[in-house]
Ligand code: GDP
């Protein structure tokens with residue numbers, strides 16, 4: 001059999017590479033123009049993430065995956081933000097607070113040529129309060145002559161300043177070594193079911209879809225606020241809410257309850273806030289206003305949850321306002337705009353009337369069950385064998401690439417590693433995903449499939 005060509009070590013190596021569970025998260029924070037985006041680009045080893053000289057570039061994607069010395073982690077980019085929304089200090093502080101909250105460790109970037117400013121000092125206070133490990137990056141040290149500038153930053157009291165040139169790469173390797181030391185092996189928000197505790201839900205969606213109304217409706221009198229720190233306004237707040245006889249933790253509800261009214265930059269903050277909540281959650285409930293057309297922003301929020309690998313439930317709110325015509329068009333829109341997440345359980349609710357609130361919990365449970373599904377290797381390979389026999393990969397260049405063997409490397413979300421005798425085309429990979437879903441369920445969860453070609 002084809003499988004005989006695989007030794008255990010190879011399979012295990014592939015499983016490691018495919019990754020287990022969630023990755024630790026690194027936040028890169030600092031004033032505008034200190035070089036955060038440049039540094040993030042260097043860390044993730046890609047150039048396409050935008051670096052612009054003018055501040056105010058609104059970003060949708062705020063987390064990236066990176067790897068250094070064989071370890072993988074996520075980077076939260078707090079670049080492109082609006083500097084004149086709240087005044088510079090408050091803006092930097094808000095941006096840093098959101099990012100720090102979501103992170104396991106922080107790289108604090110200071111422009112060594114400029115030295116520490118009052119704004120930098122303000123961020124230092126936040127970092128102290130948060131108590132997360134910090135690596136101090138003294139940026140724009142493009143040559144040896146700049147090292148003296150870097151040493152002045154000892155005065156910030158954050159330990160050794162790492163002289164770096166994000167632009168040219170100088171010193172970034174040493175700094176990344178320090179980052180790896182600061183990052184925990186596994187993130188603090190570990191998904192281990194053995195840990196127990198309530199399951200974590202992020203209730204997300206664009207402004208005005210009804211998040212706060214829904215939270216109030218489901219919570220009633222039951223809500224218990226946890227993790228609230230006195231004297232701060234922007235701390236994320238988790239709330240314990242009993243639904244269907246089970247206690248759930250709604251993460252980061254401060255962003256829902258206390259709506260920060262910002263003219264500019266609101267989208268960016270909302271996006272960071274959403275990313276932070278998604279990072280902390282196991283399942284994302286994306287609320288969509290069914291009375292309005294599904295927007296690009298709705299799609300982005302869905303994409304954020306999917307890319308973060310969380311279980312997903314789509315909740316269409318304001319159902320009480322829909323007439324027959326709107327219902328007809330909504331179904332069409334869902335097919336065209338949200339077709340890529342057709343696997344997500346869907347509920348049609350009204351936070352106002354309470355319609356179908358009782359359907360929310362079963363949908364969430366379904367999604368979490370899909371997220372945790374594990375297919376035994378034997379069953380998977382029986383399935384793959386039949387599939388490949390019935391639907392072989394198209395012949396390319398006189399050869400027929402074959403899926404030889406597969407294994408599920410992880411859950412939450414399910415990750416598969418397939419071994420193949422040649423390049424497997426994207427279309428065929430999608431076909432396999434579709435068939436995997438038909439066979440094993442995976443309702444409400446993204447699934448990752450990576451293919452190793454056996455040379
Ligand atoms: P951000 O606002 O903190 O994200 O900063 P950017 O990454 O957009 O960088 C601001 C400016 O500083 C850009 O013009 C960069 O080219 C420049 N810059 C960033 N890193 C370095 C560096 O290491 N050395 C020098 N000389 N310039 C840098």
Ligand code: GDP
Nearest residue numbers: 207208209210211212213317318321350351352
């Ligand atoms: P958030 O910004 O997502 O937290 O949205 P809110 O909960 O503040 O709701 C925005 C507006 O939509 C408010 O005026 C709510 O009263 C209204 N709203 C929320 N849910 C419903 C619903 O199910 N039906 C109707 N008709 N209005 C709703």
